[in-house]
Amino acid sequence: MAGRKRQEADDLQVYLDKALGMGAADARVIKASTIRCESWVRLKCQFGCGGYNKRLTCPPFTPTAEETARVVACYGRAILIHADDNDIVNEIVPKLEREIFLSGRFKALGFGSGPCRLCKRCNTGALCKYPYLARPSMEACGIDVFTTVRTNGLDIEVVRTKRQKGDYYGVILVD
Ligand code: SF4
Numbered sequence: 001m002a003g004r005k006r007q008e009a010d011d012l013q014v015y016l017d018k019a020l021g022m023g024a025a026d027a028r029v030i031k032a033s034t035i036r037c038e039s040w041v042r043l044k045c046q047f048g049c050g051g052y053n054k055r056l057t058c059p060p061f062t063p064t065a066e067e068t069a070r071v072v073a074c075y076g077r078a079i080l081i082h083a084d085d086n087d088i089v090n091e092i093v094p095k096l097e098r099e100i101f102l103s104g105r106f107k108a109l110g111f112g113s114g115p116c117r118l119c120k121r122c123n124t125g126a127l128c129k130y131p132y133l134a135r136p137s138m139e140a141c142g143i144d145v146f147t148t149v150r151t152n153g154l155d156i157e158v159v160r161t162k163r164q165k166g167d168y169y170g171v172i173l174v175d
Contacts, residue, residue, distance in 0.1 A: 065142025
């Protein structure tokens with residue numbers, strides 16, 4: 001059983017290494033069942049975030065926590081990616097998602113961190129200009145990032161001051 005587990009982690013090791021090579025601070029294979037989806041997360045986007053309703057990758061354009069939970073339940077494994085910058089996460093996620101997909105894992109589906117910043121202004125009345133690159137953030141889809149990350153033994157703290165460095169996460173549902 002332990003051997004099988006190791007083999008399952010090993011077959012995704014190449015993507016963990018690539019994430020690290022692209023600037024991630026950490027990347028690990030996690031059980032998709034540890035991804036926690038909670039209804040309150042969306043309200044934190046709606047009340048208290050200036051980005052609400054401004055980007056196609058943010059609420060109200062993104063799936064609810066309940067919809068995301070149903071999607072997550074279709075998967076066994078995921079790759080959790082940690083970086084000290086939103087942009088690093090958002091560059092890694094679509095690239096790796098594509099590589100994983102092309103390797104034959106056709107269900108690969110990525111979620112980034114924070115609002116999409118690919119366009120200066122997002123035209124929310126039209127289709128996305130860069131659909132191959134823009135991914136919704138974990139939190140925009142109702143994922144409780146804090147609990148998910150801590151459950152998997154990684155660090156994340158509430159940012160209390162402008163000087164404090166944040167922890168940013170993305171996740172790719174694999175298979
Ligand atoms: S790529 Fe541009 S159009 Fe698409 S979500 Fe991001 S900002 Fe909006």
